[in-house]
Amino acid sequence: MTSRTREPKGRAHAWVTAAAVVVAVVVFLPVLLLPLTTSVPIWAWLPLLVLGVAGLVWLVVGRRRRWVRPAAVAVVALTAIGAVVASQTLSVTPPITGPDGERVPGSIASMESVDLGGSEQWITIRGHDESNPVLLNLGVGGPGGGGFFNSSEFRPLEEHFTVVNWDEPGTGKSYGAVPFDELDRERFVDDATALTNHLRERFGQDKIYVYGVSWSSIIGIWLVQEHPELFHAFISSGQMVNTTENDRMGYELALAHLDQQGETGRAEKLSENGPPPYRGDAVVWPYVDFLDVLNEIMGVPRYTLVVPLLGFLVPEYGYVDTINHTRGLINSFNAVYPQLEDLDFVEQAAALEVPVFFFVGRHDVNAMPSLVEEYVDVLEAPEKELIWLEGAHGLGSAENKDVFVDVMLEQVRPLSQ
Structure with missing residues (x-):
């Protein structure tokens, strides 16, 4: 009886230990990924790694003692908490280095908070020489994409x-x-204006440049429309002109694509959603249903696959920031996008008092090129340029990056001289 009783108990003990090991390994992942997904230095990572590995070893070696399991898992959990704290408190923007790997003398690479409208907001400042003209990047699409993600461009x-x-x-x-619930046109323009004035004062410049892409190209148009005296020029890619018409065109294209591919299930889902604009408290989901299809047409991953991973590509983000980036995209979209239903720059911004440069992908199906062409045709501005980018990847391709840099250096930068 004794041996038969011990055998089931031994198996149960082994299963509990195995489960504890699995839990501990999962909990330990933030520590393992720390040097790959954040800017935490090795001197801060190594102690957490050693302590966590010790906890895992202790869990396996000391498995016959009941108190070891919770104690070992607790040790691993503490290292994970330490990783989260380190990722937030030790995050930095990478230094600007030359070909030799050494920091460029006189360069600035700073991540800092600024007070805008009574709230703490974050920026990075990067450049070889602080006397150069200032270029303000308003961020990527969304609403809610932010400017840290596309800073590498x-x-x-x-x-x-x-x-x-x-x-x-x-x-x-x-x-x-x-x-x-306070995010609206007035808030975004006021905060962007406050940031612009902060930068003008800090760097001793009367005017700066401003850049937007997709959603933030809307902020950019609003900004230069209301305060043209503050800017040398406005530059954008993926320019949004009429969000409702743009979305309806995208929806019809997505539906036709799914029908052509024989994906009846997804086509039925789009048909059930109906054409945009969508209204309610969770508009992001029906929009994502057809935006995912448009990404497939362009040969890029679906939003639902990449959005949770985007923050891990930003060295300035800690783990909490990465989670908040995803939450921000969802919550900001739900709060702000319905406010854009009546947007139409052909009617509402037919004249701007600054030079404008639109980088437009020929096969972009998120920001429809035909709508940008229509806008450029009617737009009155001191100077206006429509620069075509090949393919559907915008500034994501090496060829288009070269075009972007050439225009920025040869046509845009001289405007500040």
Whole structure:
């Protein structure tokens, strides 16, 4: 009886230990991924790694003692908490280095908070020489994308501009800066104006440049429309002109694509959603249903696959920032996008008092090129340029990056001289 009783108990003990090991390994993942997904230095990572590995070994070696399991898992959990804290407190923007790997003398690479409208919001400032003209990057699409994610697009320009990347309120490091029900045109323009004036004073410049893409290209048009005296020029890619018409065109294209591919299930889902604009408290989901299809047409991953991973590509983000980036995209979209239903720059911004440069992908199906062409045709501005980018990947391809840099250096930068 004794041996038969011990055998089931031994198996149960082994299963409990195995389960504890699995839990501990999962909990330990933030520590393992720390050097790959954050800017935490090795001197801060190694102690957490050693302590966590010791906890895992202790869990396996000391498995016959009941108190070991919870104690070992607790040790591993503490290292994970330490990893989260380190990722937030030790995050930095990478230094600007030359071919020799050494920091460029006189360069600036700073991540800092600024007070905009009574709220703490975050920017990075990067450049080889602080006397260069300032280029303010309003961020990527969304609403809620923020400017830290696409800051790498401007690395080739940091020798010639002081590039400032802004995490707008409601996303990333600025996630909790402003309540979502206060996010509207006035708030975004006021905060962007306050940031512009802060940069003008800090760097002693009368005017700066401003850049937007997709959603933030809307902020950019609003900004230069209301305060043209503050800017040398406005530059955008993926320019949004009429969001409702743009979305309806995208919806019809997505539906036709699914029908052509024989994906009846997804086509039925789009048909059930109906054409945009969508209204309610969770508009992001029906929009994502057809935006995912448009990404497939362009040969890029679905939003639902990549959005949770985007923050891990931003060295300035800690783990909490990465989670908040995803939350920000969802919450900001739900709060702000319905406010854009009547947007139409052909009617509402037919004249601008600054030079404008639109980079347009020939096969972009998120920001429809035909609508941008229509806008450029009617737009009155001191100078206007429509620069075509090949393919559907915008500034994501090497060829288009070269075009972007050439235009920025040869046509845009001289406007500040």
